[in-house]
Amino acid sequence: MINLKSKKMITLKNIIIKAMRSVSYRKTATRLGGLLNFVRFVDTKSKCFNEKFKFAVDNKISTANWSYKNNTHHINISENCIEIANTQTVRSTKESIAFYKAVIRHEIGHALYTDRSSIVGQWCSDYNIPFGLFNLFEDVRIEYKIVKDYPQFKKFMWFKYMDIEDESETASNAILIMKSKEAGTRTDGGNSKTNPLTSFVPSLKNLKNHYHYFLNGKDRGSMTTKQILKRYYMRSCHAICSLEVVEITKDFVSTFGNEMPSQYEYENIINGEVDPNFSPQKNSSKNYTKADDDGGYSNCDYSDLPLAKSSFDNADVNYSKTIANRLKPIVKNYGRNRNKLSSSGSRLHIKNAIAKMENSFRSIKSKKGKPTITMLVDYSGSMMDTIMRNGGREFICAFKRLSDSNDIKLNLIFSMDRFGYLLNDHSVDDIMAIIPNGNHEALDNNLKRFFPLVKKSDLVLLFTDGYLTGNIVNESQYRNQGIELVACCIPSKNDVANVRKYCNGYFTKTFIDQSPTSLATRVVKYAQDKQKI
Numbered sequence: 061m062i063n064l065k066s067k068k069m070i071t072l073k074n075i076i077i078k079a080m081r082s083v084s085y086r087k088t089a090t091r092l093g094g095l096l097n098f099v100r101f102v103d104t105k106s107k108c109f110n111e112k113f114k115f116a117v118d119n120k121i122s123t124a125n126w127s128y129k130n131n132t133h134h135i136n137i138s139e140n141c142i143e144i145a146n147t148q149t150v151r152s153t154k155e156s157i158a159f160y161k162a163v164i165r166h167e168i169g170h171a172l173y174t175d176r177s178s179i180v181g182q183w184c185s186d187y188n189i190p191f192g193l194f195n196l197f198e199d200v201r202i203e204y205k206i207v208k209d210y211p212q213f214k215k216f217m218w219f220k221y222m223d224i225e226d227e228s229e230t231a232s233n234a235i236l237i238m239k240s241k242e243a244g245t246r247t248d249g250g251n252s253k254t255n256p257l258t259s260f261v262p263s264l265k266n267l268k269n270h271y272h273y274f275l276n277g278k279d280r281g282s283m284t285t286k287q288i289l290k291r292y293y294m295r296s297c298h299a300i301c302s303l304e305v306v307e308i309t310k311d312f313v314s315t316f317g318n319e320m321p322s323q324y325e326y327e328n329i330i331n332g333e334v335d336p337n338f339s340p341q342k343n344s345s346k347n348y349t350k351a352d353d354d355g356g357y358s359n360c361d362y363s364d365l366p367l368a369k370s371s372f373d374n375a376d377v378n379y380s381k382t383i384a385n386r387l388k389p390i391v392k393n394y395g396r397n398r399n400k401l402s403s404s405g406s407r408l409h410i411k412n413a414i415a416k417m418e419n420s421f422r423s424i425k426s427k428k429g430k431p432t433i434t435m436l437v438d439y440s441g442s443m444m445d446t447i448m449r450n451g452g453r454e455f456i457c458a459f460k461r462l463s464d465s466n467d468i469k470l471n472l473i474f475s476m477d478r479f480g481y482l483l484n485d486h487s488v489d490d491i492m493a494i495i496p497n498g499n500h501e502a503l504d505n506n507l508k509r510f511f512p513l514v515k516k517s518d519l520v521l522l523f524t525d526g527y528l529t530g531n532i533v534n535e536s537q538y539r540n541q542g543i544e545l546v547a548c549c550i551p552s553k554n555d556v557a558n559v560r561k562y563c564n565g566y567f568t569k570t571f572i573d574q575s576p577t578s579l580a581t582r583v584v585k586y587a588q589d590k591q592k593i
């Protein structure tokens with residue numbers, strides 16, 4: 061960022077003040093006046109007609125915000141806003157003022173259209189929706205509406221003031237890019253026949269081709285990712301109130317998980333109320349161990365994970381019990397050898413016993429007792445369907461149950477972002493409540509980080525769809541140390557081919573199954589067969 065002050069130009073504060081004044085200009089015979097003047101004193105149908113507004117420059121906040129209290133709209137703008145502007149804008153006073161005017165216009169949009177009660181914040185908390193993510197969809201709506209209702213003030217033209225990416229790694233960022241390109245206004249809310257909304261969806265990196273689309277809480281089946289992004293975006297443009305936007309955000313979370321563009325992590329305020337659940341990671345006072353250090357993982361807490369206790373019910377919990385019960389007889393046999401020696405019973409031929417000493421020993425009593433399994437669970441956004449809908453959670457919890465009943469020894473590691481979470485001491489309910497988020501799975505970092513546990517395991521399971529976002533696991537490196545990595549997944553029907561392709565690209569042994577019970581059985585049998593050799 062270029063420091064404007066050092067260039068002896070007008071200060072940023074004065075630039076903001078100029079922008080604030082210009083939205084308040086009065087209408088004259090020849091001049092349209094500012095937008096704020098228009099909605100307060102000209103447009104009698106405006107919700108802000110004759111209402112009070114108070115502006116302030118506030119550098120304690122990261123961008124800008126609006127709140128409504130004591131019958132007054134408060135709009136606070138921070139100098140820090142300029143950090144999202146491009147160099148061209150920063151260099152020019154005129155462009156900087158125009159950029160801040162657009163920011164202020166956006167906040168006036170909140171004053172005009174955003175719910176003024178505390179109910180939105182309440183709903184978001186109840187649904188476990190980060191305020192920042194709601195704000196993203198609400199921003200889509202208010203910017204579309206304000207341009208539609210007041211076309212004489214023109215479009216926002218964010219592309220002039222900011223650099224807009226043309227590629228996105230996450231679904232929420234794709235929505236942000238569509239917003240920045242003003243896809244709604246340019247396509248008549250997606251209704252244009254000549255200019256389709258899908259052409260505004262950026263190219264998608266590391267997202268699956270298909271996800272499940274949700275409408276008012278109902279799963280409408282698998283659709284292409286572009287189609288789904290288009291729908292969520294379009295619904296936001298046409299939503300009639302903030303509460304409808306909460307519902308859209310909730311559906312979006314069901315599809316893609318709890319993730320949001322990093323700049324929205326700071327947008328964690330709705331009408332003055334701060335998100336009680338999600339604080340921006342960058343402001344976190346927690347000092348995490350770097351992923352490439354090994355050991356020292358105790359400073360990652362369960363409570364750091366995205367949790368939704370309401371996302372599962374008794375039937376889900378019971379299903380994990382059913383799977384565990386199927387696995388029990390198989391793991392009980394672990395290490396026992398059903399060869400001739402063991403089945404013939406009591407008499408032991410000394411010659412055979414010498415020749416096959418190891419086998420004869422195991423045939424009488426399991427040498428190893430119970431198997432040690434390390435399971436690394438990929439909890440990135442692409443695992444949403446696998447974990448939440450295809451029985452992934454139940455699959456994981458079945459192993460957890462076997463560990464609780466002392467039939468296996470399990471190291472359960474959730475691999476998400478740069479953190480790995482060892483969840484051995486948590487209950488089935490705790491594990492069921494964790495929802496995937498949209499970040500990186502970081503499988504290799506976490507394999508390295510938990511290497512002492514990985515090395516001592518009889519079976520290392522990677523529960524992943526193979527959509528690895530960097531941090532590629534170098535299988536041969538592990539194989540050389542005697543560690544076999546087994547990938548497994550429960551993909552949706554549409555994804556089977558891709559998941560198989562990706563997993564086979566990274567791992568020698570992959571189990572793909574659409575039934576959690578069948579997958580668990582195959583994996584455990586595989587471990588047992590390996591043991592017999």
Ligand SMILES: [Zn+2]
Pocket residue numbers: 166170195199
């Ligand atoms: Zn906003």
